[in-house]
Structures are given as C-alpha cells and as structure tokens.
Amino acid sequence: MGRYWRTLRRFWGTALATQLEYQLNVVVELLAVVLSLGGSLLLLSLFFGPGRELGGWNWNQALIVQGFYTVFDGMTTAWLRPNLGAIVTYVREGTLDFVLLKPIDSQFWVSLRTFAPAGLSEVVLGLGLAGWGAHQSGVVLTPPLLVAVLLMLMVAAVILYSLWFLIAATSIWFVKTWNATEVLRAVLASGRYPLEAYPASLRLLFTLVVPVAFLTTVPAEVLLGRASLPLLALGFVLAGGFFAAARGFWLFALRHYTSASS
Amino acid sequence: MITVERLSKTYRVADKQPGLAGTLRHFLRRRQRDVFAVRDVSFEIAPGEMVGFLGANGAGKTTTLKMLCGLIYPSSGQVLVAGHQPQRRHPDFLRRITLVMGQKQQLIWDLPPMDSLRVNAAVYGIPDRVASRRIAELSDLLELGEELTRPVRKLSLGQRMKAELLAALLHEPEVLFLDEPTLGLDVNAQMRVRQFLADYNRRTGATVLLTSHYMADITALCPRVLLIHQGQLFHDGALDRLASRLAPERHVRLELKEPAPAEAFTGLGRLDSLENCEVNLRVEPSSLTRVLAEVLERFEVRDLEVNDPPIDQLIGELFRQGSL
Ligand SMILES: Nc1ncnc2c1ncn2[C@@H]1O[C@H](COP(=O)(O)OP(=O)(O)O)[C@@H](O)[C@H]1O
Numbered sequence: 001m002g003r004y005w006r007t008l009r010r011f012w013g014t015a016l017a018t019q020l021e022y023q024l025n026v027v028v029e030l031l032a033v034v035l036s037l038g039g040s041l042l043l044l045s046l047f048f049g050p051g052r053e054l055g056g057w058n059w060n061q062a063l064i065v066q067g068f069y070t071v072f073d074g075m076t077t078a079w080l081r082p083n084l085g086a087i088v089t090y091v092r093e094g095t096l097d098f099v100l101l102k103p104i105d106s107q108f109w110v111s112l113r114t115f116a117p118a119g120l121s122e123v124v125l126g127l128g129l130a131g132w133g134a135h136q137s138g139v140v141l142t143p144p145l146l147v148a149v150l151l152m153l154m155v156a157a158v159i160l161y162s163l164w165f166l167i168a169a170t171s172i173w174f175v176k177t178w179n180a181t182e183v184l185r186a187v188l189a190s191g192r193y194p195l196e197a198y199p200a201s202l203r204l205l206f207t208l209v210v211p212v213a214f215l216t217t218v219p220a221e222v223l224l225g226r227a228s229l230p231l232l233a234l235g236f237v238l239a240g241g242f243f244a245a246a247r248g249f250w251l252f253a254l255r256h257y258t259s260a261s262s
Numbered sequence: 263m264i265t266v267e268r269l270s271k272t273y274r275v276a277d278k279q280p281g282l283a284g285t286l287r288h289f290l291r292r293r294q295r296d297v298f299a300v301r302d303v304s305f306e307i308a309p310g311e312m313v314g315f316l317g318a319n320g321a322g323k324t325t326t327l328k329m330l331c332g333l334i335y336p337s338s339g340q341v342l343v344a345g346h347q348p349q350r351r352h353p354d355f356l357r358r359i360t361l362v363m364g365q366k367q368q369l370i371w372d373l374p375p376m377d378s379l380r381v382n383a384a385v386y387g388i389p390d391r392v393a394s395r396r397i398a399e400l401s402d403l404l405e406l407g408e409e410l411t412r413p414v415r416k417l418s419l420g421q422r423m424k425a426e427l428l429a430a431l432l433h434e435p436e437v438l439f440l441d442e443p444t445l446g447l448d449v450n451a452q453m454r455v456r457q458f459l460a461d462y463n464r465r466t467g468a469t470v471l472l473t474s475h476y477m478a479d480i481t482a483l484c485p486r487v488l489l490i491h492q493g494q495l496f497h498d499g500a501l502d503r504l505a506s507r508l509a510p511e512r513h514v515r516l517e518l519k520e521p522a523p524a525e526a527f528t529g530l531g532r533l534d535s536l537e538n539c540e541v542n543l544r545v546e547p548s549s550l551t552r553v554l555a556e557v558l559e560r561f562e563v564r565d566l567e568v569n570d571p572p573i574d575q576l577i578g579e580l581f582r583q584g585s586l
C-alpha cells in the first residue's frame with residue numbers, strides 16, 4: 001500500500017512539473033473555466049426567473065445542481081480526460097506494454113498516471129457555487145449532513161469514473177474511441193439541470209441507463225435534506241456495480257490484448 | 263534461466279478489403295487468415311548467457327520476445343523464465359525481468375529522464391537512497407550526465423536509448439530482453455550501447471537475449487546465436503558456424519577502365535552482373551585473395567570493393583536455395 005501511495009505522489013509530482021513547463025496554458029484555461037461557467041449561469045437564469053420554479057426546483061436550488069455539475073466537469077478535466085483519454089495513445093503507440101510489465105496494478109497506472117491542475121479551479125468554483133446555492137436556500141450544514149453530501153459526491157465520482165473507464169477501455173479494440181467519450185460527455189452535460197426539468201421518459205433513461213441523476217441531482221437533494229434512504233442505497237449499489245464492471249471489463253480487455261496485440 | 267519448448271504463436275488476422283464496401287463484405291462474410299508468426303521453437307538459455315536472436319524483418323523475433331515477457335499468450339508450447347510462467351505476469355517475475363524496445367519508449371517525452379526514473383523507483387519500491395546510488399553507477403557506465411535532467415524530447419536518439427536502458431535496469435533485473443536496442447542509432451552510438459551491454463552482462467551476470475537485424479550487434483556481443491526464419495528456429499549455436507553456413511560468398515564489385523566481355527571472367531568466381539565497366543562477382547572466401555590478385559593482373563581496375571552481403575539478403579537467399 002505504501003508503494004502505491006509513493007507511486008501516486010511521484011505520478012502527480014511529474015504531472016505538475018510537466019504543466020509548469022506551460023505556465024501560460026494554466027492562465028488561459030482558468031479564464032476559459034470562468035467564462036464557460038458564466039455562460040452556463042446565464043443560460044440557467046433564462047429558465048428560472050426570480051420566483052419561478054421548474055419541476056419543483058427554484059433558482060437557488062438549481063444553482064446547487066449547476067455547482068455539482070461544475071465540480072464533476074472539473075474532475076473530468078483534472079483527472080479523467082488526461083488519464084483515460086491517454087489509453088488510446090498507450091494502445092496505438094504500444095507503450096501499454098511497458099505498463100503491463102511493471103509490478104503494479106495496470107488499472108491503477110492508467111487511471112492515475114497524470115493530473116491536470118487546471119481542472120481544480122473548476123472544482124473549487126463548483127463547490128463555491130453549490131455552497132452559495134445551499135446558503136441561499138437556507139440549508140444549515142451540520143456535520144452529519146456534510147458527511148452525507150461528501151459520501152454522495154464520492155458515489156457520484158465512482159460512477160463517473162467507471163463510466164469513463166468502461167468506454168476508454170474499449171480502445172483496446174477500437175483505436176478510435178474518442179468519439180464515444182464525446183457522446184458520454186454530451187449525455188453528462190444533461191446533468192447540469194435538475195432531473196425533474198426533463199420529460200419523464202428521459203428521466204428514466206438518465207437514472208437507470210446512464211445514472212446522470214446520481215452525479216448531480218441526488219447529491220443536491222441530499223444537501224437540501226430531501227433525499228430518500230432507498231435512493232441513497234441505490235446510489236451505493238450502482239457505484240459498486242459500475243466499479244466492478246469497469247474492473248472486470250479491464251481484465252477482459254487485457255486478456256484480449258495479450259492474445260492479439262502487435 | 264529460460265526454457266522454451268515447442269513454442270508457437272498464430273495470429274488470426276481479418277482479411278479485409280479497404281473502404282466501406284470491404285468493411286461491409288467483411289461484416290457479412292468474415293474471412294480470416296492465420297499468420298504463423300512463431301512455429302515450434304525450442305531452446306534453453308543458462309543464467310548469465312548472452313544470446314543473440316537473429317532474423318530478417320518479420321521473422322518472429324518480437325513475437326517470441328513478447329511471449330517470453332508475458333505480453334502475449336503463446337498459442338501452444340511451454341515457456342519458463344526465472345522459474346515463472348511469463349503470461350501470469352506475477353509481480354515477482356516482473357521484478358526480475360526487463361524489456362527494452364528500440365522503437366518504443368517508456369520515458370515521458372516532455373520531462374527529463376530523471377523524473378521517469380523516480381517514478382520507476384517508486385513503482386519497484388526502491389528506496390530513494392538506493393535508487394540514487396544505482397542511477398549514479400549506471401549513468402557512469404552509460405556516460406550520461408546532465409542529459410538526465412534535460413527533457414527527453416531534447417535528447418538525441420543515442421542519448422535517449424541510453425536513458426531508456428537506465429530506466430529499464432534500475433530495478434536490477436536478472437533477465438534482459440532487448441528488442442533491436444540499436445535500431446536507427448549511428449555507428450558510434452551502436453558501439454557504445456553494445457559496449458555497455460557487454461560490461462553489464464560481465465559485471466552483474468545477468469542473462470541477456472538480444473534481437474537485432476544488424477549482424478554487427480550479434481558478432482560483437484553474442485557467442486551464441488539463435489537464428490529464426492519465418493517463425494522457425496534455423497540455427498542454435500556458435501556464431502562462426504552460422505556465419506560460414508550463411509555467408510559462404512563475398513560480394514566483389516569492380517569498376518573497370520574499359521569494358522570486358524563476360525568470358526574474360528572465367529575462373530574468377532560467379533559472375534553476378536556485367537554492365538559496361540561495372541562488374542559484380544561472388545567469390546568463395548577461400549579463393550578470395552587469389553581472385554583479387556588475378557583480377558588486378560588481368561584488368562585495369564578503377565575501383566574495387568569487397569562486401570559481406572547484408573544478413574537479410576543472406577537469409578533470404580539461403581532459404582530460396584532450399585538448403586533447410
Ligand atoms: N498483432 C499482430 N497481428 C497479426 N500479425 C502479426 C502481429 N504481430 C506480428 N505479426 C506478424 O507476425 C510475423 C512476425 O512478426 P514479428 O515478431 O514482429 O517479427 P520481427 O520482430 O522478427 O520483425 C510477421 O509476419 C508479422 O507480420
């Protein structure tokens with residue numbers, strides 16, 4: 001375990017060093033993040049005038065959903081895209097061979113190899129936005145509530161990671177998986193609005209097939225103190241199931257790779 | 263240290279025509295073809311041995327090496343390396359081997375090699391103090407200095423390969439698999455890498471299996487040679503025996519001052535081609551000096567060259583003659 005921890009620190013240390021080679025990029029990306037969040041909020045304000053509601057959510061509550069969406073978008077930028085997006089490159093350039101020859105778990109390696117600090121600003125902004133929305137909605141953040149929200153965010157993170165990983169792992173067969181991750185990204189973008197803002201048929205799709213609702217709407221409901229216990233339990237089960245699926249699929253993909261790679 | 267018994271690898275490849283029509287046709291009627299990359303290869307390598315693995319492009323060298331590392335599963339046959347079945351990729355096995363590939367690199371492109379080395383140290387669980395000592399020793403042997411702190415993209419191909427070697431050897435593996443480590447290097451860098459490998463083998467007693475399609479790599483390093491052709495083991499033994507078996511003839515190229523008829527070359531080996539003043543002959547090594555002396559006596563020679571044919575060509579010829 002200590003070895004994995006030390007490796008992770010080295011991974012991210014080298015990642016930071018690479019980013020510092022391109023300092024200007026960091027500034028530009030920060031600017032892009034602020035602009036895009038501003039755009040999203042403007043769009044959101046068109047749906048929700050002051051005092052108006054949408055599917056039982058008012059403006060302040062919708063801000064929480066938007067905030068959590070921003071957190072996960074930041075997580076995607078900081079963690080998922082740089083790592084899982086690189087699996088294609090490992091396969092195409094054959095450097096996955098080097099990963100497989102290291103005495104360390106290959107999923108650990110490809111999932112955590114690097115890190116893009118630019119995405120962190122989005123995470124912080126998103127948390128701030130959710131906090132602001134909660135404050136305006138009159139939420140009192142007690143320690144048990146905080147723990148519950150953090151747990152739900154972790155469940156959401158595991159689901160998001162597993163979805164990304166499942167798609168990225170298909171690049172062992174199809175070197176052009178990039179399009180698939182774009183589709184995933186588009187579907188996830190639906191998570192920026194509360195689930196109830198969508199027609200019932202789409203709602204079902206989002207909750208069951210691609211559990212987008214668990215990324216943003218459910219944590220927001222927990223924060224507002226109105227999530228039901230069975231829903232939370234379902235979240236844990238889903239997270240566990242998706243993670244197991246991602247793990248199993250990776251091992252299956254590696255078996256294929258080792259029988260036919262070049 | 264390495265035991266290989268009747269090892270075979272068959273790749274199944276789809277016979278697909280290019281374009282949309284081809285894709286559709288392939289979808290309707292899957293046509294597959296078997297590529298027999300490695301066929302029934304057996305050999306044993308003792309600890310500390312340095313063995314050259316020689317063969318033309320596409321002979322099956324990389325495929326064999328990958329099976330020995332556990333990167334691909336054999337279709338049939340048995341492999342045992344350092345007491346392990348490679349395809350299980352047991353951590354203990356992985357700590358005892360290393361793979362260097364001339365056309366792929368593990369060093370991070372945008373960072374100095376030192377950063378990649380520190381990542382490797384953590385992955386293999388090597389304490390920092392030990393890692394620093396090993397890096398110092400190895401970079402001494404490899405004549406690497408400040409290059410280790412320069413981004414990899416700013417290194418020459420030779421420097422990069424030496425840094426790759428360092429990264430691959432940091433965990434002191436007992437078995438080294440090297441797939442064309444001198445590929446694309448200039449003659450000087452090739453020699454440096456060879457020298458290092460010979461030193462390393464002598465100092466540490468590591469077992470080395472080295473593939474190359476440069477004959478010179480193998481002559482310089484490996485007393486024992488495995489020659490593979492179209493997936494089959496053709497020769498296993500001393501190099502001189504192989505060389506005399508493979509290269510019985512020297513190529514002699516002449517440029518004459520005046521054109522001469524073909525009859526003029528009787529008794530001077532085999533006439534390969536004759537074009538005005540340019541003449542190509544093939545001569546048995548035993549009669550080479552006699553032939554050269556006679557040539558110089560009979561003709562007025564402007565230029566003369568004696569070559570060993572390249573290994574690819576030799577092996578190809580050998581098999582065309584059907585001497586297997
Ligand atoms: N992944 C693969 N799929 C299909 N055929 C392959 C694959 N890898 C190698 N081959 C074929 O197997 C044969 C041996 O290849 P290889 O082991 O790379 O040869 P070498 O390293 O000696 O040049 C070649 O005919 C090559 O085309």
Ligand SMILES: [Mg+2]
Nearest residue numbers: 323324325441
């Ligand atoms: Mg090869």
